[in-house]
Structures are given as structure tokens and as C-alpha cells.
Amino acid sequence: MDDAQGTVGLDPLDKDALLRASGPMFTNMWLLDCLGKAIPGSSPDMVNADGDDLVFHRIVFPLAKGVIGKSVVRRLNAAQWLEPASDTFWNWLAPVTKKRTPGTTKGGQAFVTTMEDGTPVFANVELAGRKLIVEVNSAARAEQAIAQMSEWLGDCVSTPMTEIRTLAQFMADDAARAPQEEPLDIPPNEMERIVHQMLTREYTKTLDEAVPALGHKTPRALARTKAGRPKVADWLKYIENGAAKSGPGDPMATYDFTWMWDQLGLIDLRR
Incomplete structure (x- = not known):
């Protein structure tokens, strides 16, 4: 539920409509993020x-x-x-x-x-x-x-x-x-860009936050340990698979998590 700042190609008068129409999407993004930080199969x-x-x-x-x-x-x-x-x-x-x-x-x-x-x-x-x-x-x-x-x-x-x-x-x-709800007249590629930008911002912060599913350790720190690498890889797969199930046409389903695997040095465990 952040904001719509930074968007391009939109009539400024549509900003309020964008905020209102994006509510459910941002709520779903937040829930995916929370569930991704929790132990798989649990409901925090x-x-x-x-x-x-x-x-x-x-x-x-x-x-x-x-x-x-x-x-x-x-x-x-x-x-x-x-x-x-x-x-x-x-x-x-x-x-x-x-x-x-x-x-x-x-x-x-x-x-x-x-x-x-x-x-x-x-x-x-x-x-x-x-x-x-x-x-x-x-x-x-x-x-x-x-x-x-x-x-x-x-x-x-x-x-x-x-x-x-x-x-x-x-x-x-x-x-x-x-x-x-009336569909908002935003080109699909523009909505996809907005959602992907927000996800990147949020997941960048998550890499340095304590995650319950990882023993309240940060993904970046745990990925530096031999024992922690497979745990972080499983956590990434859980988040990635959750996003992929968002459904056809949902911008979350097309988000590329490759950069997270690269940053954590776990690309060799991605399969």
C-alpha cells in the first residue's frame, strides 16, 4: 500500500483512482510477503x-x-x-x-x-x-x-x-x-512495471531483515554459511512459487526473482 509516485504516462488526475483500484493488489502483495517470511505451511x-x-x-x-x-x-x-x-x-x-x-x-x-x-x-x-x-x-x-x-x-x-x-x-x-470494480485504464505493461518496481524495493529490504522462517536471521547473512545456503534457497523457492501461482495476467506472476538468487550467491541452487 505504498504509493503511485514515479509512474509515467498517466494523467495526474488519475492518481486517486490508481490508489483506490490498486488496493486489493497491494494487499495481496503484502500477504505474499508476510507468508514468504513465515514458516511454509503456517499462518502467522x-x-x-x-x-x-x-x-x-x-x-x-x-x-x-x-x-x-x-x-x-x-x-x-x-x-x-x-x-x-x-x-x-x-x-x-x-x-x-x-x-x-x-x-x-x-x-x-x-x-x-x-x-x-x-x-x-x-x-x-x-x-x-x-x-x-x-x-x-x-x-x-x-x-x-x-x-x-x-x-x-x-x-x-x-x-x-x-x-x-x-x-x-x-x-x-x-x-x-x-x-x-471498474477496470483502471492503465496499459498492462505500465501496471506490470509499477508492481515489479514495488516488489524489488520491498524484497531488497527483506534481504537484510530477520525472517522467522530462517530462524530470525537475515537471508543475506544466512546465505553466507554452508548450512544456511539450502535453507535460504528453499525460502526463495517458496516465495517464487507463490508469486508464480498468482494467475494469468497478474503482474506478480511475471516478476523475475533472478536478481535475489544472484545477490545471495545461490544461483547454483536454483532449479
Whole structure:
């Protein structure tokens, strides 16, 4: 769920549509990444960067009577930690802390969303008509978001309503909704380039991160040992085979993992 920055050949007005339509694809990419870091055959517990269980909250603040959208936009643009992605969409950033270590907290696999510079994303904020929508991934974040929005916006918004979904419900809703979505008019080769670029960025970081399936060692470090080489090779095959099963027309199915085998010095074990 990163961003659509760096794309070429697209009308800038389509950026919001690209972000919305790419949601299920990026979610699937994240799940493949998490499962690839887990022990094959297992289903890791999912937590967010704070170590809280993943429970998706969609908080809807109706605009108060007489309040216009421009007033809300001005306040949000002035708010600390809100970074505009468009005229009506903001990434709510969070300061980097040493409170917990993503990926190992509570024995679960962490779902960590960051900007390109590594800054964690706390929530997404969108102004849709006369509703301000805040999306977070835990109950604790929902409480904090409601309190902070009340401070930033005061009487510009009314009492919020909250929709709560578990990870299983979130994935089921995405699967049910996907066929009804209008296809985005992006050339297949351009979408493939965007997805491959994101995968390369994420897997480059993964090579130097502790992986549960590898005894919480980094792939790069373990690949330097005689005993670790076959373990890392099996891990790479697991990820590669998972991507290959994405299905015809899915950009993930055409991603070339050769560079990872080369970087880890394991090309002789690829077969």
C-alpha cells in the first residue's frame, strides 16, 4: 500500500483512482510477503507496527452543519503529521520510535506500512463529499485517531461512526468487491512495471531483515554459511512459487526473482 509516485504516462488526475483500484493488489502483495517470511505451511499471527492485533477500523466523521470542505482541508493541511497525497487524501505519518520491533512483536508477523523514506504510516485520511474518513488498523489507533481529529477539527465535524472488520473480513470483502470494480485504464505493461518496481524495493529490504522462517536471521547473512545456503534457497523457492501461482495476467506472476538468487550467491541452487 505504498504509493503511485514515479509512474509515467498517466494523467495526474488519475492518481486517486490508481490508489483506490490498486488496493486489493497491494494487499495481496503484502500477504505474499508476510507468508514468504513465515514458516511454509503456517499462518502467522498478524499485528501492526505497534504490536496490536490487526483489526481494521473505518471511522466516518460527518461534517457539521454549515461547514464547507475547504475549511476542513485548510485545517488538515496545517495539522502535524498529515502529509497531503492529493487535494482530498492525506497520509497520517507517525514518528519512528523504539517502542517495539516490527516483525517479532507478540510472536506475530507485522504489517508495517511506510513512506518511501521509511517513515511509518499511522493512518489514511480522505475527505469524501461531506464525510471525513479515517482508516486505521487497530482499536488503539482508532481511539487515538478519534481524539486527535477532535483536537484538529473541533466542531467542524460531528460524532463519528466506526465500521470494524477483522483481517479475514477485510480480505473477504476485497475478494467479493473486486469483480465489480471498474477496470483502471492503465496499459498492462505500465501496471506490470509499477508492481515489479514495488516488489524489488520491498524484497531488497527483506534481504537484510530477520525472517522467522530462517530462524530470525537475515537471508543475506544466512546465505553466507554452508548450512544456511539450502535453507535460504528453499525460502526463495517458496516465495517464487507463490508469486508464480498468482494467475494469468497478474503482474506478480511475471516478476523475475533472478536478481535475489544472484545477490545471495545461490544461483547454483536454483532449479
